[in-house]
Amino acid sequence: MNPTAADDPMDDLDQAIMDEVAELYRTVDPVPGDLVDRIRFAVSFGDLDAELMRLVEQTVYAGVRGAEHSKIFTFSSTLVTLTIRAVGLTDDTVRVDGWLAPPAAHRVSVRFGADRVERTADEDGRFVVEQMPAGVAQLIVRMVNETRPTRNVLATPAVVL
Amino acid sequence: MTTSDHASVSGPVARAPGRRERLSSVVRGFLAGNQDDLDALVTELTPLxxxxxxxxxxxxxxxxxxxxxxxxxxxxxxxQIRTPDALVGWLATVTRREAVRVFTAQGRVRPAPDDLWEPVPDSGPAIEDMLVSDERRRALWRVVRRLPHRCVQLLQVIAFSERPDYAGIAAALGMPKGSIGPTRGRCLAKLREMLLAESDWSWR
Structure with a gap:
């Protein structure tokens, strides 16, 4: 037997060192506290056949001298690009403006916690959520007049608005 | 595979069969569309x-x-996931590919293959920035930071893996399946040798 095969047992000392290396990394570079929850939220939207949008850009503008802080996210998929701007209204609420390109009157759900708000984009592809809680949210786009038999639902990753 | 011949080994290896069976059942549940099982998978595999x-x-x-x-x-x-065993390797491969894509898109330069046996110029927080009071752990971190790039990469990943997943992990890291054992052995030998020179380290 090859003494260095991948599934060879390590000796006790090697195994003990590997355990300590794991513990070391849990200390110096842990999984960010809310990441697992955010992912569990993101995968719970209930349509496993939705096309997943990719977060391609995010910009955070810190509020300076009384200006509101805002965040801009751009998500892309094969057919649609979605840009949203979340502007802080109070400490714990935001206003969300969204643009779909190419423009179309798609249905948009914004999920947060166990709740969601539904909007229909106008013919320019724009939609607004006047006020919603700040925090983790996910957008689901249901395309209208889409001729594909499946994948006419698009889902973004969960982001912190 | 049998695990009886590993019975004397302590740590995650000894726990592997239980975790393995649980993971297999959770993967089957997920493939059948069970949301709770997907949640369990996310919790279990996100650290890796x-x-x-x-x-x-x-x-x-x-x-x-x-x-x-x-x-x-x-x-x-x-x-595309036909067996529970394939899932870990698949996820690791997708994760690594995407991370490398983003890294490259940020204009960062990845080390050339020849440099993989050199220490990483910046491999994490410096010791003085660490909120770790345990001298022993600080000693380990000092040593890990001086290991060759390839070793740091491999050891931190397999430290969070189970042995049956090594083949999939090797593929994800772009290492030939047969080289993960020798590389791990070489890296651990180097780590042990360097730890011997650390006065704050003691073998427990």
Whole structure:
């Protein structure tokens, strides 16, 4: 037997060192506290056949001298690009403006916690959520007049608005 | 595979069979569409995927996006996963590929293959920035930071893996399947040798 095969047992000392290396990394570079929850939220939207949008850009503008802080996210998929701007209204609420390109009157759900708000984009592809809680949210786009038999639902990753 | 001949080994290896069976049943549940099982998988495997992403040198904020994207990608491609054993390697591969893509898109230069046996210029927080009071752990971190790039990459990932997944992990890291054993052995030997020179280290 090859003494260095991948599934060879390590000796006790090697195994003990590997355990300590794991513990070391849990200390110096842990999984960010809310990441697992955010992912569990993101995968719970209930349509496993939705096309997943990719977060391609995010910009955070810190509020300076009384200006509101805002965040801009751009998500892309094969057919649609979605840009949203979340502007802080109070400490714990935001206003969300969204643009779909190419423009179309798609249905948009914004999920947060166990709740969601539904909007229909106008013919320019724009939609607004006047006020919603700040925090983790996910957008689901249901395309209208889409001729594909499946994948006419698009889902973004969960982001912190 | 039998595990009886490993019975004397302590740590995660001894726990492997239980975890393995649980993971297999959870993967089957997920493939059958069970949301709770998907949640359990996310909880169980995200720490490994975090290391796979971070081992590429990509910054933490970008790694959060990469790891989440990997899980979402899995939803769309779950029909490609035929066996529970294939899942870990598949997720690790997707995660690494995406992390490397983002890293490159940020204009960062990945080390040339020849440099993989050199220490990493910046492989994490410096010792003085660490909120670790345990001298023993600080000694280990000092040593790990001086290991060759390839070793740091491999050890941090397999420290969060089970042995049956090594083949899939090797593929994800772009290492030939047959080289993971020798590389691990070489890296551990080097780590042990360097630890011997650390006065703050003691073998427990």
């Amino acid at each position: 995927l975090w290391r796979v992403a971070r081992s590429t040198g990509l910054d933490a904020a970008s790694c959060e996006d990469v790891v989440q994207q990997s899980w979402l990608t899995l939803l769309n491609h779950r029909d």
